Amino acid sequence: MGRAYSTIAFDPAKCDGCGDCMKACAQAKTGTDDVARSRIQIYGRGDATEKDFELALCRQCADPKCVTVCPAGALNKDGTTGVIGWDASKCVDCLLCTVGCAYAGIALDETAGHVSKCDTCDGNPACVPACPHGALKYITTANIYNEVGDWEDLFAPGLAGCQGCNTELLMRHTLRRVGPDTVLATPPGCVPGMGSVGFNGTTGTKIPVFHPLLTNTAAMLAGIKRQYKRVGREVQALAIAGDGGASDVGFQSLSGAAERGEQMLFMVVDNEGYMNTGMQRSSCTPYGAWTSTTPVGETSRGKTQDAKNLPLIMVNHRCAYVATASTAYMEDLYEKLDKAIAASKTGFAYLHVYSPCTTGWRFPSNLNMEVARKAVETNFVMLWEYTPQEGLHFTKSVDNPLPVTDYLKAMGRFRHLEPEQVEHIQKKVVENQKFVERMTEHAHVG
Amino acid sequence: MDRATEHTKYLIAGSSHAALEAINAIRMHDPEGSLTVVTRDSHLPYSPTVLPYVVSGKSAPARIFLRDEDFFARNKVSYRPESALKALHADENTAELADGSTIVYEKLLLATGASPAIPPIPGIDTVSYHVLRTLDDALKLRGAIAASKQAVVLGAGLVGMHAAENLVKAGASVTIVEMSDQLTSGYFDKVAADMIEQAFRDAGAKIMTGSRVVRLEPTAAGAKLTLENGTTLAADLLLVATGVKPEMAYLNGSGVEHAQGILVDDRMQTTVTNVWAAGDCAQARGFFTGTQVMNAILPDATLQGRVAGMAMAGDPGIQEYAGGVPLNTYHFFGRHAISVGSSKVPEGGEVVTRFDEKTGHYLKAIFGADGCLSGIFGVNEFFDGGVMAQLILRRIDLTPLRDRFVANPLAVGREIMSQTWR
Structure with missing residues (x-):
């Protein structure tokens, strides 16, 4: 198994060119304030009126x-x-x-007379905490991949997902984490479409998997879990369902299982529509979005209703654990996965993962994580968790969100939006944020 | 012959940069196919470029090796030193080695590098002289330098200049004899060469450019050189550093076409099936000429080695060779010079120079008629050579930025990088 590495990430949008990172580096590496000797170099773009900054820094290329x-x-x-x-x-x-380097990652330190390059200060880079704007981050998500990479992959080696889909990542990570003593339910949707239920008489997983109806996933899984319990065998009951299967016709059985406190982990992979069957709208499809059943034409401008907030509805079941997550924030996702698994031993755990769809949302296949990240950075989706003991709290700050247009313009399904539709969506984002914020306040009071 | 004939899927002749990159490229795509490396050298792989530093003592000979035994074991490579390629029988996919054995290959890479080109001076075979291409050459020269009082270096290319500097620093009286009318021609222009020349003169070296040696005779101390104008020079150490050329005798009768080097296409394939060539022995497309040229430099050897390895392994991710761009760096007496691209001014092109005599900062940039950079040269003026090479290869029009670029190629180059290929 190859290894993943920690890395210094730079967000030019947050950089104002103050140069504090360079001073910190020069101090740490040369003991001077000579920023020319810093191994991280920030450059303003040509036009001085534009406040755009870029960096020259060793990328520690593979x-x-x-x-x-x-x-x-x-x-x-x-x-x-x-x-x-x-x-x-x-x-x-x-x-x-x-x-040899095309990225100016290694350069001559004229004072020292030698080349110099970033060594990440042995995993504790001086430049990162020196940045007053959070434009530099030391990303250590690699630790997760390295740990998880050593666990057994319980999914088939090959699968039939669309190029750039993050659901493979979710399935492989989740199954590795729950381990082999698991029974998996995957109702109709992209997850079986990608191969969980298998081909030619063999399953696509190395654990028992079944293919319930859209309507009865939680009910069937509850029954199976209870039967195992009755015969004295401890298994993890896990459902991986789409938003259509969970929020529309599957909602009754989901709600019932949550209300009864069935011991299972129900994960919803929310790609905001019935993407596997041809991109029809679901009750989780956001306002204004193009789908094949909310088309864009002379009179129609995409979906006319707002999305249902399914995870908040699940909070109102007082489940043992409810959380929202995004594959752009894997540390956060993993913490929540661990908590959800623990909660599912005694009650109903619900994990709602936002999953951008390259095919249905119309964006290039290399931008899945970027779209997922923009959704969070604009507060279009919010990352939080809930337990009956602690109430609801955010796990990712919602302060200083980017304008929602940064998210909308990243994909084709919103390309047709009129200014008033964008205004509607921005208003909804603020309203949703306030709504969830009130719930967190309530939790503190309670 | 008693020996059983060996079979190997991949055979690589040579063990320096091109060969090592080819090994990596092959193993990326084919982790198992049998791979054999045969080399004339008796050591683990090293770079000819490091040898002047072995001579100067800066590099410890035991620490210059680019790979260890473990690398070959991990990569399932059979590494065979002291087994130069002697003859190639391409019609039978067979290579005959100097140790008398033969190997049957499926795919062969010729990465045999180059050897010193010895000028046909009358009497040269009667005197003893040094060259600098192998580790053994370097160790021999290092030993001789310590005892030398009066040294002559034939040829003012980068190898000769490096060695001359070492000799000067070791306390010898040094004369550099060069046929062309400037030092380091082909790498640096007259202004830069004059700066280099001045540094050598300041250190006490004698420079004789535009001078041709017409006769060499042995003497008790070493050799006597007679120049075209009748001047004679005595040397207790003679270093011949008049360039390198590939040794291609093994190709005789193989059908592999060669001119100055082994002719290859943009996938480093020779004119013969199952035979590729890369590195200093190859004559591949030049970026500026479009025709096949010799561009015997380290960065190109790695690039060509990779392309060849990918082609041999059938890697679909292969990117064809875009053509060689000259890239050279040179350190002299604590100063540095960098040369990227072609020194030839293209038709309709323009040359911009700036020179600060006080600080010794010199910069020359050459732009084509299309506004793209075609060459940039600096002395004591640091810029990112790799970024400059990208500007050339990507043919980026610098017209709107030209003044700023010439004033500060380091910062403006990085700025363009950030906007273009970050």
């Missing part, structure tokens, strides 16, 4: 050209940390590495 062109073996990628290390005792100061 396939580092600086290493391949070094004649002295002085550069090496560390297989454990991913950092490309520079060995001063081997370097001959030939500068060929600076010719």
